[in-house]
Amino acid sequence: MRYDLVDLRLFSSIVAEGSITAGAEAVHLSLASASARVRSLEQHAGMTLLVRERRGVRPTPAGAALARHAREVLASTARLDGAVTSYARASTTPLVLLAGTSAMHRLVPKALSSFLTDRANVDVVVHENHSARSVQILVNGEADLGIVLESETRNSGLDVDALCDDSLVVIGSPGGVLTGRRSPISFAEVAEHPMVGLNTDSSLQRTIATNLDARGPTPRYRTLVPSLRTVVALAAAGMGLAIVPRRAITFDRSLDICDLNESWAHRRLVLAWGAATDRSSPTAASLAESIYGAT
Numbered sequence: 001m002r003y004d005l006v007d008l009r010l011f012s013s014i015v016a017e018g019s020i021t022a023g024a025e026a027v028h029l030s031l032a033s034a035s036a037r038v039r040s041l042e043q044h045a046g047m048t049l050l051v052r053e054r055r056g057v058r059p060t061p062a063g064a065a066l067a068r069h070a071r072e073v074l075a076s077t078a079r080l081d082g083a084v085t086s087y088a089r090a091s092t093t094p095l096v097l098l099a100g101t102s103a104m105h106r107l108v109p110k111a112l113s114s115f116l117t118d119r120a121n122v123d124v125v126v127h128e129n130h131s132a133r134s135v136q137i138l139v140n141g142e143a144d145l146g147i148v149l150e151s152e153t154r155n156s157g158l159d160v161d162a163l164c165d166d167s168l169v170v171i172g173s174p175g176g177v178l179t180g181r182r183s184p185i186s187f188a189e190v191a192e193h194p195m196v197g198l199n200t201d202s203s204l205q206r207t208i209a210t211n212l213d214a215r216g217p218t219p220r221y222r223t224l225v226p227s228l229r230t231v232v233a234l235a236a237a238g239m240g241l242a243i244v245p246r247r248a249i250t251f252d253r254s255l256d257i258c259d260l261n262e263s264w265a266h267r268r269l270v271l272a273w274g275a276a277t278d279r280s281s282p283t284a285a286s287l288a289e290s291i292y293g294a295t
Contacts, residue, residue, distance in 0.1 A: 141276030
C-alpha cells in the first residue's frame with residue numbers, strides 16, 4: 001500500500017483533533033475531500049481506521065498505529081526537507097528586524113510566526129535595541145525594518161508607517177495602592193512605592209531612567225528581570241508597582257491599572273524602513289505585512 005503525505009498529515013490531524021472536520025481545517029482541506037481521503041485509506045487498508053461517534057471520531061487500534069507512524073514519517077520528511085533546503089538558503093541574506101522591549105513582547109513573535117510559516121526559504125535576524133539606536137542603524141542602512149517609537153523618527157529621513165499605540169501605564173496587585181484610583185498617577189508618586197522592572201539594559205528601563213526627575217524620589221526596584229511577562233506576573237503577585245506598555249497586559253490577569261501622568265508615557269510605534277531597503281522587495285514587504293497584521 002502506498003501512502004500519500006497529504007493523507008498522512010490529514011489522518012494525523014484528525015486523530016489529534018478528534019474530529020474529521022477539525023482535522024480537515026488544520027490541513028486546509030474541505031470536509032468532503034477529507035472524508036473521501038479517509039474512506040480511501042480504509043479501503044486500501046481493508047479495515048476500519050476510525051470509529052465515528054456523535055461528538056467526533058477516535059482511532060481503532062489499527063488507526064492509532066497508522067497515526068503514530070504517520071507522525072514519525074512526517075517528522076522525518078520535515079527533517080529531510082530542512083536538510084536539503086538549507087543548501088539552497090546558504091546564499092540568501094536574512095532580513096534584519098529591529099525592535100524595542102515592548103514590541104518584542106507580543107508583536108514580534110506573532111509577526112514572525114506568520115511570516116516564517118509562509119516563507120520557509122527566508123530567514124530573519126532580530127535585534128532588540130532602544131528606539132534611538134534602532135533609528136541610527138536604519139539610517140545607516142544596516143537593517144531592513146525597525147519597530148520604533150514615532151518620536152525618535154522625526155527628522156531622521158526614514159520612511160515610516162503608523163502601527164499602534166504603545167503608551168505606558170502603571171500596574172499593581174488588586175487591593176494595593178492603585179485600587180479605586182481614577183486619576184492618572186505621576187512617576188514621582190509611583191517611585192514612592194516598591195517597584196519591579198526590567199533589566200537596566202532594556203529599552204523600556206532606559207526610557208524610565210532617562211526621564212527620572214533629580215528632584216523626585218529615587219525608585220526602589222525589588223527586582224529587575226529579563227521579560228515583560230515576568231514583570232507583569234510579579235506586579236500581579238504584589239511584589240511592587242510596575243510601569244509597562246498597556247499592550248503588554250493580558251486582561252485575563254487580575255490587575256489594578258492606572259494611566260501614567262507623564263508626557264513621555266504617551267507613545268506610538270511605527271514601522272521604519274531602512275535607508276537601503278527597497279519597499280518593492282517582496283520579502284521585506286511580506287515581513288512588513290506580517291507586522292501590520294500582528295498589531
